[in-house]
Amino acid sequence: MSDKYDANRDRVLRVAAELFAKSGYHGTGITDLGTAVGLGRGALYHYIGSKETILYEISSRQLAQMNTVADELALTEADAEKRLRGLARALMRNIATHRAEWTVFFREYHALTDERRDRIIAGRERYESHWRNALDQGVRDGQFRSLPRLMVKGVLGMFNYSYLWITLDGAESPEEIADDFLDSIIIGMRLRE
Amino acid sequence: MSDKYDANRDRVLRVAAELFAKSGYHGTGITDLGTAVGLGRGALYHYIGSKETILYEISSRQLAQMNTVADELALTEADAEKRLRGLARALMRNIATHRAEWTVFFREYHALTDERRDRIIAGRERYESHWRNALDQGVRDGQFRSLPRLMVKGVLGMFNYSYLWITLDGAESPEEIADDFLDSIIIGMRLRE
Numbered sequence: 001m002s003d004k005y006d007a008n009r010d011r012v013l014r015v016a017a018e019l020f021a022k023s024g025y026h027g028t029g030i031t032d033l034g035t036a037v038g039l040g041r042g043a044l045y046h047y048i049g050s051k052e053t054i055l056y057e058i059s060s061r062q063l064a065q066m067n068t069v070a071d072e073l074a075l076t077e078a079d080a081e082k083r084l085r086g087l088a089r090a091l092m093r094n095i096a097t098h099r100a101e102w103t104v105f106f107r108e109y110h111a112l113t114d115e116r117r118d119r120i121i122a123g124r125e126r127y128e129s130h131w132r133n134a135l136d137q138g139v140r141d142g143q144f145r146s147l148p149r150l151m152v153k154g155v156l157g158m159f160n161y162s163y164l165w166i167t168l169d170g171a172e173s174p175e176e177i178a179d180d181f182l183d184s185i186i187i188g189m190r191l192r193e
Numbered sequence: 194m195s196d197k198y199d200a201n202r203d204r205v206l207r208v209a210a211e212l213f214a215k216s217g218y219h220g221t222g223i224t225d226l227g228t229a230v231g232l233g234r235g236a237l238y239h240y241i242g243s244k245e246t247i248l249y250e251i252s253s254r255q256l257a258q259m260n261t262v263a264d265e266l267a268l269t270e271a272d273a274e275k276r277l278r279g280l281a282r283a284l285m286r287n288i289a290t291h292r293a294e295w296t297v298f299f300r301e302y303h304a305l306t307d308e309r310r311d312r313i314i315a316g317r318e319r320y321e322s323h324w325r326n327a328l329d330q331g332v333r334d335g336q337f338r339s340l341p342r343l344m345v346k347g348v349l350g351m352f353n354y355s356y357l358w359i360t361l362d363g364a365e366s367p368e369e370i371a372d373d374f375l376d377s378i379i380i381g382m383r384l385r386e
Contacts, residue, residue, distance in 0.1 A: 024304055026219030107300045111217055148373035150358075150365070157354025158347040165346055172343070180341035185377055 009047045012037050013061070016054045017100040025055055025108040056116045059105045062098050064122045066091060070130035080138035085182055087131060091159050092178035095166055102163040131156055144186075155185060202240045205230050206254070209247045214293040218248055218301040240367055247310045247346055250300045255291050256316045259284060263323035269304075273331035280324060284352050285371035288359055295356040337379075348378060 015037045019028045030051055035042050048054050069090045077083040085136035095102050109120050132152040158181050166174060208230045212221045223309055227237050241247050262283045270276040288295050302313050326343040331337035351374050359367060 024217075024219055024301075026217055027304070107303075108217075110300075111220065147377075148365070148370070150370055150373065151377065153355065153358055154351040154374040154377065158350045158353070161350025161354050162346065165343075172341070177341070177343055178344065181347040184340075184344065184347065187380075 005047070005085060007155040012039070012044065012047050013054065013057055014100075016048075017058045017098075017104050020055070020058065020108060021100040021103040022027065025051075025104065025111050041073055052112065052116065055104070055108060056112055056120075058101050059109045059112065059120050060123060062101050062105065063120070063127060066094060067123060067127050067130075070127060073133070074130060074133070080141055081143055082135045083134045084131070084138070085179065088159060088178040088182045089175045092162060092166065092174035092181075095159070095162050096168050099163055099166065102160075106160070106163055128152060128156060158185070198240070205232070205240050206247065206250055207238065210291075210293040210297050212249045213248070213251065213301060214296040218244075218297065218304050235366075241248050243299070245309065247304065248301060249305055249313070251294050252302045252305065252313050254317060255287055255294050255298065256313070256320060259287060260316060260323075263320060266325070267323060273327045273334055274336055274379060276327045277324070277331070277379070278372065280327065281352060281371040281375045282368045285355060285359065285367035285374075288352070288355050289361050289367040292356055292359065295353075299353070299356055319346060321349060351378070 012033070016028075016033055019033060019036060023032075030041060030044065033051075033054075034040055037044070039047070048057070068085055073083050073086045077086055109117070112120060135144065135147055135152055135155070139147060159178070162177075166177070168174070170177075172180070205226070209221075212226060212229060216225075223234060223237065223307070226247075227233055230237070232240070243273060257378055263280055266276050266279045270279055273360070293324070302310070305313060328337065328340055328345055352371070355370070361367070363370075365373070
């Protein structure tokens with residue numbers, strides 16, 4: 001597909017994310033989306049296909065990017081604490097930059113059916129396992145104290161919940177906020193000498 | 194209103210929360226709800242009124258309970274760390290017990306209009322201020338180190354996000370999980386002597 005096709009598709013997904021975040025997936029019609037992007041139903045179909053495809057693309061894209069970042073960190077950053085910091089900074093930056101997409105992801109992914117839903121859930125589990133691996137390794141390496149089994153859920157919650165409040169024009173950058181949050185936990189988790 | 198009226202109303206709200214959590218607010222019709230609770234449209238209206246009233250009741254009820262608990266703790270528990278622990282335990286227990294309601298709250302409250310939406314937002318802000326007050330007081334009292342401005346969002350995120358995963362039949366009780374999470378943060382926040 002051409003660059004122009006990709007650019008139009010990206011634009012449709014971006015506008016759709018904003019509409020879905022504002023009015024909900026079920027509350028937004030294909031006609032609303034067409035009006036917002038200036039395309040008729042046929043052209044929309046050309047770029048995206050069904051409304052559920054749009055939801056799937058919105059929900060899967062940032063998650064896939066975060067998994068790519070996590071895969072890369074797993075290969076390049078051997079230190080558990082530094083890897084956590086890399087995961088946290090990238091996630092906070094991504095949520096701040098794509099807040100509409102993450103809002104749709106958290107609110108609406110359950111509206112996906114069958115294989116698409118399964119793939120999103122599998123993607124989330126894969127992403128969570130990257131965080132869990134870093135926590136587990138930190139314990140094995142003697143950086144962290146023994147951690148509760150569900151700690152990974154708490155840590156991820158700290159960051160994921162930011163889709164409700166984070167902005168790009170706040171006093172602190174997303175990376176600074178990520179560092180602040182992680183410091184609070186890490187200092188608490190760090191094995192006392 | 195009579196006890197029977199209240200009991201029926203509670204049952205309608207409970208079933209509605211489960212349906213909304215499963216199929217979404219927009220994806221659930223009044224007819225679906227009527228079938229699930231065995232009431233016709235007229236009887237449903239008698240107990241609840243509009244579909245938006247149901248969403249409002251579901252969204253506001255647990256939040257109101259948590260604000261009541263927080264108000265009580267603010268009066269009775271002078272120690273900041275103990276107050277945080279009380280807030281955290283009550284919230285985790287409530288989310289585990291009313292997971293469907295919290296799922297609806299987080300996913301769907303934006304579908305509320307005008308005054309109802311404003312009241313939910315005000316209720317959330319009031320609840321958040323209870324946590325913020327406890328954190329701020331802990332700093333003033335020399336229990337915690339100076340904390341980042343957004344710390345309260347991170348701490349609340351840890352707990353709120355549990356609507357996605359917590360169960361009442363896990364190996365740990367909601368209170369134990371709350372203690373684990375808070376320990377990780379508090380030990381990190383505690384002023385070093």
